[in-house]
Amino acid sequence: MIRLTSALFTLAFAAAFSQTPPISGDKIRADVKYLASDELEGRGVGTSGERLATDYIARQLKAAGVQPAGDNGAFFQRVPLVGCTTRPSATLAIEAPNAARVALQFGTDYVGTAYSQQASNDFDADAVFVGHGISAPEFHWDDYKGVDLRGKVLVYFTNEPPSTDPAFFGGRALTYYGRWTYKFEEAARRGAVAALIIHTAPTAGYGWGVVSGSWSKEIPELQLRPGENGLKLAAWLSEEAGAKLVASSGKTLDQLLEMANQRSFRPFPLGVHVAGKIDVKLRRIDSRNVVGRVDGADPQLKSQAVLYSAHWDHLGISKPVNGDKIYNGAVDNATGCAVVLELARAWAALPQKPKRSAVFLFVTAEEAGLLGSEYYGKHPEVPTGETAVDINYDALYPFGKTRDVSVTGAERTTIWPLVERDAASMGLSIAPDAQPEQGHYYRSDHFSLARVGVPAFSISQGTNYIGKPADFGKTIFEQYNNEHYHRPSDEYHDDWNFEGMQQMAEFGLRLGIDIANSPTLPTWKPGDEFLSAREKSGVSGR
Incomplete structure (x- = not known):
């Protein structure tokens, strides 16, 4: 009887759908x-x-x-x-004590733009490594540990802590906490002046060519509401540029990623300043x-x-x-x-x-x-x-x-x-x-x-x-x-x-x-x- 009922239902469903246009x-x-x-x-x-x-x-x-x-x-x-295009005159540099200034080239070393929707965006601030940059109370995970990051340049990896447990960051499945959009949103909420994602193919899931092709042109943004502030720079760094940025910390990118994957991780200064003069054409x-x-x-x-x-x-x-x-x-x-x-x-x-x-x-x-x-x-x-x-x-x-x-x-x-x-x-x-x-x-x-x-x-x-x-x-x-x-x-x-x-x-x-x-x-x-x-x-x- 169950099989007959199921078959009759299937026939009725097929007949009903046959009335729809092709x-x-x-x-x-x-x-x-x-x-x-x-x-x-x-x-x-x-x-x-x-x-x-x-x-x-x-x-x-x-x-x-x-x-x-x-x-x-x-x-x-x-x-x-608001369409934001980073101008060729924009500059971004790493400044470390007792070391030569390292200038980064737009399009090769970094891509991105200002979320402030201002034509001129100058900053010179300490770079702080914040791991994956995630605050997820439902998973008892906090990369920020109450550290005041106002006015800092945040540096992190995209993605999230690795997991095989579906109850912890979705297991193998990436949650929103791993997305670049979340990283930049959270940096702004923390009062950071700029945010830099270090790109690697394993953490991003796609190559540098995808990032540079998408981010080296005009970037549209929803118009800010009155009183709303945005980052003076939201950018991706190439893996090579990221290695230069973290060199003064005495750590490699692999070592930093391993640290970021630990629940006990705590933000720390990288020992460098990042100086930016991000000129933007607004439309x-x-x-x-x-x-x-x-x-x-x-x-x-x-x-x-x-x-x-x-x-x-x-x-x-x-x-x-x-x-x-x-x-x-x-x-x-x-x-x-x-x-x-x-x-x-x-x-x-x-x-x-x-x-x-x-x-x-x-x-x-x-x-x-x-x-x-x-x-x-x-x-x-x-x-x-x-x-x-x-x-x-x-x-x-x-x-x-x-x-x-x-x-x-x-x-x-x-x-x-x-x-x-x-x-x-x-x-x-x-x-x-x-x-x-x-x-x-x-x-x-x-x-x-x-x-x-x-x-x-x-x-x-x-x-x-x-x-x-x-x-x-x-x-x-x-x-x-x-x-x-x-x-x-x-x-x-x-x-x-x-x-x-x-x-x-x-x-x-x-x-x-x-x-x-x-x-x-x-x-x-x-x-x-x-x-x-x-x-x-x-x-x-x-």
Whole structure:
């Protein structure tokens, strides 16, 4: 009887879903091809590429019958940013007693900019090593030990203490404490004048080329509020420059990292001053998110919504590699934009709309630290307590269908049974996080929504590709990460296979419809780090 009931349910579910409009791989291809074209010059924030990309997305939404949900009845939500470009005249130097002054070269030895949003940023202060720079009371970990760091230059590694225990910094999985964004935020809270992350490939999870390509150009920042202060320099040091900085301490980088990994670690001066004269070109940018909406059918529940998101921005024009200076961002993230556009078309074409509404969000400045989604989280079209879920798409691969799907973070929410059911209905297994140590959950726009309480995660392919060798998925992921991620070579090719993206869109559509029709709003499971934010958001029981 159980088997018969299950079979009947599967048939009923398949019949219901057969009423939904088909997802078009060809339309996804066309969107990716345009958004990743040289005409858009890498979709840099505050450039003509932004205007072309966001205008295109808005036109596609309008053509599909999606209603505008931005400011003043338009598709665009204004996001006030300040573009900060470190000028060639900027200087940074290490000054140690009885030693020659060591000048560091921008782009080679360090990259970064001022978070103060001031044109001139002068400082000369003691450098203090603060380990991983983490204060995490829930893990009984405090790298600061009450030391007054006001006016100091903080020096640290990214990442966090190593662990195999899921109850301690997530085990192998990186938590937000390991992210560079947290490091700079915490340095500002501590009153530091500047913060320097020493880059190593093992601690960062990516090479110096990724960092220098991302940080040697204009860096967008959310406009500071009146009275709010920012660091005079937030920067990365190359491993070689980091070794020079710590030399006076008599320790190697490996020795410092070993010290940083101990609970008993205490901050200590490195015995040097860091002198900076960081001149910055400032540019006020009215950037924009693109927001569309399809209303739900239930008079009471249509005020609530399922949110789909993807970031439209990439790195624009930056440091040339092999003569190419356009960072097209085809995989990252023309693919995610194209999938969410196709989901909007499909949702708008549904003959019977789900009970709750759907919002389609295309955010700016993800590459600068999830700024567009952070702004939306603070100024949402649908209040966060009325937003059922954020399903995000960020970087899908053009190599065909998989037997599995990645939904890292969904297991932390009450949506999980629906995720498992809908995946099974499509013959998909749930892929484990392939690289938990990379902290991917905290590196994409769904995290901004999670921080304000919305159950949120990204959908992407797993690694078990149909018709491919067993190690194909792992191999192509590593190849992309090592050779194309945040490089000009992330470009569209006509021989790409879009069936896998179509498959991931179909899964997201099924799941979104189910959540939109569910009897209650989802939340986080007991004990999750985002549950308190959900409760504070005013989430209702319906």
